[in-house]
Amino acid sequence: DVQVTQSPSTLSASVGDIVTITCRTSQSIITYLNWYHHKPGKAPELLIYGASSLQSGVPSRFSGSGSGTDFTLTISSLQPEDVATYYCQQSYSTPWTFGQGTKVEIK
């Protein structure tokens, strides 16, 4: 099974800051890596698919990069509404696996 290691587990930043979250996989998954955010009491929302494609309707301050085993989600200017837990998910092979999550807070 593909293991997914996400870091950091928590992150505190100011409004307007650049925020970076990383995911590393135990084997190459090419670009089969998706990013979600999840707010308490709500359903998770897809942000990025295929490592770097922005999902329709998602603000352009979100971007994804990487291939192989190392991937990054960047928020170019953190906004108050971005407070959430962020997850990466590999879909290269089943069982699909999520990273452990990164809780993003406003400083």
Add this chain to the structure above:
Amino acid sequence: EVQLVESGGGLVKPEGSLRLSCAGSGFIFRNAWMSWVRQAPGKGLAWVGRIKSKTDGGTTDYAAPVKGRFTISRDDSKNTLFLQMHSLKTEDTAVYYCATHDSGVLTLWGAMDVWGQGTTVTVSS
């Protein structure tokens, strides 16, 4: 509007069984690959399993912790996905979400862009 609505959650004793349902609307259900994802209290998201469309073979895959105990099935005539859970353990306590992909591109990438609001399963004596 594309929508998924889960039901069937509740309190069940260890070793008990429960069946969750997920009703889909606003999309061609029979063409959709459907997944179940859960979140235990204080934990992150965990993929439970997936069923492909019958056109793509209708096969299922499961995460190791539920393999052999959980079964995913679908009734395309009723636009409904099921998760049959047996031999439940306290560690199965979680909010269970059904999810799918609202386009062929997202299916290709395994990216789930449509999610239900979740149904809560509590396994406790």
